[in-house]
Amino acid sequence: MAESAAAPHPAPHSGGAEVTKRDFLKLVAGAGAAVGVGAIVWPMIDSMNPAADVLALSSTTVDLSPIVAGQAITVVWRGKPVFVRHRTPTEIEEARAADKLRLPDPATDASRVKPGHDQWLIVVGICTHLGCVPLGNRSTEVRGEYGGWFCPCHGSEYDTSGRVRRGPAPANLPVPPYAFEGDTKIKIG
Amino acid sequence: MAGLHKSEFENPVIRWVDSRLPIFTMMQKEYGVFPTPRNFNYLWNFGALAMVNLVIMIATGIFLAMNYTPHATMAFDSVERIMRDVNFGWLLRYVHANGGSMFFIVVYIHLARGLYYGSYKMPRELLWILGVVILLLMMATAFMGYVLPWGQMSYWGATVITNLFSAFPLVGDYIVTWLWGGFSVDNATLNRFFSLHYLLPFVLVGVVFLHIAALHITGSNNPLGIEVKGPQDTLPFHPYYTIKDSVGICVYLIVFALLVFFAPNYLGHADNYIPANPLVTPAHIVPEWYFLPFYAILRSVPDKLGGVLLMFGSIGVLALVPWLDTSPVRSARYRPVYRILFWVLVLACAVLLVCGGKPPEGIWVVLSRVATAYYFLHFLVILPVLGKFERPLPLPESISRAVLADGGGGGPLPGGAAAKPMEKA
Numbered sequence: 001m002a003e004s005a006a007a008p009h010p011a012p013h014s015g016g017a018e019v020t021k022r023d024f025l026k027l028v029a030g031a032g033a034a035v036g037v038g039a040i041v042w043p044m045i046d047s048m049n050p051a052a053d054v055l056a057l058s059s060t061t062v063d064l065s066p067i068v069a070g071q072a073i074t075v076v077w078r079g080k081p082v083f084v085r086h087r088t089p090t091e092i093e094e095a096r097a098a099d100k101l102r103l104p105d106p107a108t109d110a111s112r113v114k115p116g117h118d119q120w121l122i123v124v125g126i127c128t129h130l131g132c133v134p135l136g137n138r139s140t141e142v143r144g145e146y147g148g149w150f151c152p153c154h155g156s157e158y159d160t161s162g163r164v165r166r167g168p169a170p171a172n173l174p175v176p177p178y179a180f181e182g183d184t185k186i187k188i189g
Numbered sequence: 190m191a192g193l194h195k196s197e198f199e200n201p202v203i204r205w206v207d208s209r210l211p212i213f214t215m216m217q218k219e220y221g222v223f224p225t226p227r228n229f230n231y232l233w234n235f236g237a238l239a240m241v242n243l244v245i246m247i248a249t250g251i252f253l254a255m256n257y258t259p260h261a262t263m264a265f266d267s268v269e270r271i272m273r274d275v276n277f278g279w280l281l282r283y284v285h286a287n288g289g290s291m292f293f294i295v296v297y298i299h300l301a302r303g304l305y306y307g308s309y310k311m312p313r314e315l316l317w318i319l320g321v322v323i324l325l326l327m328m329a330t331a332f333m334g335y336v337l338p339w340g341q342m343s344y345w346g347a348t349v350i351t352n353l354f355s356a357f358p359l360v361g362d363y364i365v366t367w368l369w370g371g372f373s374v375d376n377a378t379l380n381r382f383f384s385l386h387y388l389l390p391f392v393l394v395g396v397v398f399l400h401i402a403a404l405h406i407t408g409s410n411n412p413l414g415i416e417v418k419g420p421q422d423t424l425p426f427h428p429y430y431t432i433k434d435s436v437g438i439c440v441y442l443i444v445f446a447l448l449v450f451f452a453p454n455y456l457g458h459a460d461n462y463i464p465a466n467p468l469v470t471p472a473h474i475v476p477e478w479y480f481l482p483f484y485a486i487l488r489s490v491p492d493k494l495g496g497v498l499l500m501f502g503s504i505g506v507l508a509l510v511p512w513l514d515t516s517p518v519r520s521a522r523y524r525p526v527y528r529i530l531f532w533v534l535v536l537a538c539a540v541l542l543v544c545g546g547k548p549p550e551g552i553w554v555v556l557s558r559v560a561t562a563y564y565f566l567h568f569l570v571i572l573p574v575l576g577k578f579e580r581p582l583p584l585p586e587s588i589s590r591a592v593l594a595d596g597g598g599g600g601p602l603p604g605g606a607a608a609k610p611m612e613k614a
Contacts, residue, residue, distance in 0.1 A: 045367075048381060054371045074468055078372035081468050126373075129493060131352035132345065132470040152472050153349070154488065154549055170493050 054078075059189030061181070064120065072137045074125060077188045081125035082176060083137050083149070084186075087160060092118055094147060095161035105171045109161040112175050122186065123162035123173035127151040134158060134173075149173070219405055224423035225430055226411035228592050232306075233409070233430075234437030235299035241438055242292045243397065247390050249285040253278075257337065259383035261376035264339035265464045283453040284445075289331050290456045291445050293479035296324065304510070305531055307519030308410040314511035316403040321508045323396050328480070328504075330389040333382040335477060342458045344465035345474045347374045347382070353487075356494040373467060413591055414520025415584055422588035473548065481545030482538050486564070488549045489557040499561070506568045513568055515576030523582040530571060537563040 060077040062084055067073055072085035087095075095109040113121055127134050134149035134156070135141040144150035144157035146165045151157075156167030163172040178188040196207035196214060207213040256275050258267040271278035300320070303309055309317035336347045351368050355361040370377030408417060417423055424430070448455065456478055460471045476484050483500050490496035506513075521528040537560040544557035585591035 048370050049367050050369075050371045051377065054375075054377065058372075076468070079375050079467060080373045129352075130349040131355075132349070132474065133468060152470060153474050168488075168491055168493060168496075 059187055061185065061187050063185055065184040069119065070139065072139075074137050075188070077124075077176060081133055082188060083121075083123050083125040083162070083173070085121045085123075085137070087119050087121055091147060091160040095159060095163075098146075098159055098161070098163070098165075104164050104169075107161075107163060107172055112161050112163075112172070114180060117180060120186075121160070121162060122175060122178055122188065124176050125149075125173070127153065127156055127169055128164065128171040128173065129154055129156050129167070129169040219426075220431075221425065221427045223405070223426040224408070224417070224420065225426045226409055226417055226588055227422060227424045227429075228411050228413060228588050229409070229430065229433065230412050231433075231437060232298070232302040233411075234434055234441075235295050235302060237434040238295045238437060238441050239292065239299055240397065241441070242288060242295055243390070243393065246285065246288050246292065247394075249281050249288065250387070250390065253281050253285055254387060257383075259337065259380050261339065261379055261465075264337060264379060268338045280449070283449045286457065287445065287448045287453060289334065289477070290448070290479065291441070292327065293331070295441070296327065297479075300324070300507075301535065303410075304534075305521045306410055306412060307414050307514070307516075307521070309511045310514065310519050311511070312407050313403075313410065316400060316407060317511055318508050319396060319400040319403060321504065323393060323400060324507075325504060326389055326393050326396060330386060330393065331477070331479070333386040333389070336379065336382045337386060338461060339379060339465045340461035341463045341465055341469075341471050342461040342474070344374060344467065345470055346476055347378065349474055350476075351378075353497045353500075356497040358494070375467075410519060411588060412520060412522065413585060413588055414518065414523065415588060418587045475546050478542070478546070481543075482541035483545070485541040485545035485557040486561045488545075489554065489561045499565075503564060506565065510568065510572070514572040515574075516579060516581070517576070518581040518584065523584055524579055525582065526579045527575060530567065530575070533563065534567045537567070 058078050060075055060082070062073075062075050064084070064086070067084065067086045069086050070088045070091075072083055074081045074083060076082070092109070099108045110118075112123075125133050125137065129151065130153060132151050132153035134151040136143035136149035136158075142150045142152075144166075146157055146159035148158040148160045148162060148165075151167065151169065154168050156169035157165050158169075158173055159165050161172075162175070164170075176188050178186050181187055193208040194211040194214065196204045196211065198204045198207050198213055203213055253271065256267065256271050256278060258264055268282070271282050273279075275281075303317065303320070332346075332350060336343045351365055351374065354364045354368065357364065366372065368378070369375065370381060411417075458475065463471075475481070483503060486503050487496045487500040490499055516524060516527065518524055521531055540556055540560040541564070544553045544560065547553040549557075585594075
């Protein structure tokens, strides 16, 4: 650029003879406008995130005493089904035995229950594939080859530790945050 | 009268308006005398049909919204009330629901027409891309509309489709929570879907306007795929194509009416007449028929993220077609190999449509994998390579030559733009 070479402050971009006060003002005004737009857009985007009343519903207390071994119940936590299953000793044994196998999403059975409460398996009852509710919480339903749960949508199968063993699901059924409040009561969330 | 448009209209009222805001002049130019290739076949009706369909959807939708309640505990009942108690509510709802299906039938044919006759090629690339944007907006609108009745299929369809976004690493779960406005599909989700389902059709109108504006710069393609060379190749849009479109609209309305009055639930799912239950998944979740090919692509991949990417990619690849197809010849009429492969692509899409509705096991998985493979092979490999090797048939000299040769004499030319001294055929 002939004119920029002749200019006292050569500008790298073509066309502009030199950097002027106007260029600076344009940049500052543009940056200011961008910040302003961002400041008003963020509240709109964030308004779509869970509201305070939705977050307030985020804990559930469950009485475990009526659930006999081999039985399971479904409770609702944050609008999602949570499976609370009282496992039989055989089911625990099966789950422990599978610890050594190559699993799609490796996790030991012990890491998925609370110490001393091995019989209680608490998992979010939503298939990690595309969010269907797997069958098997009632003993009359199909439980799949691994005795846990079977997802009717795309055929994922879970074992008695809620770990995915077969099918398109990429991960185990997640264990929600929960704590025992005494031997027969848990608080989820 | 400086500052006023020089109107050619005689009627004083029209002239008064037109001199200040020349919309009548514009309509006359773009829809009256607009020079249009004289050799359109009936496949060129489908753009106009899509426009009519959009108007029907917006009109019925506005009146449905007057009686619909977007709340998780009331939505299902309000739809049932529309069906039973609201005057002609059943008609509005059936027209709107089946109108969605008709819209996709029309748009898929419109799209296939574009692929067959090479309408996406230079200089109509942007016109084509705007069409792909319209398709995406339509799909988003249709998906959210299907959620509104809050039946079992609505609920679980919404769950499965929004969960697609959880496939993205790191941010996936945050995106899904944000989309839901909670920790599952719930009232917050229903509310925003209603808001967006009302908004997007008007965005659609805006993009359709751009689509037509771009069309009126480049002019329409035609079955021969050769450019208009002069007035002897064209007819004024009115009355020739307003009449031809009217014939198409009558046929379209007959098909539409057959669906609405004789088989209003044929394309729907009985499960959607069961109120949404977040604790029970229906045994067999299937989307509406127009999403089945994409659903089949999603399920043909054993990897979750891979399936999601391939599904979105199947639409993304359409936007690239103007650059993937290297053949200089537009119309498949003069491309002997492409003409066959086009129908193989249609077959692949039909196979995907069938597979998407079947359980993902056995032969259906195999078939959908083969069809998915062909779909991408067609666009990513065959189109670029074929253009280099295929020997096209000789193109006609001009549209008017070809038309008059076809017609065996054809008789005197119709009036308007065609009867110009340039005509030599």
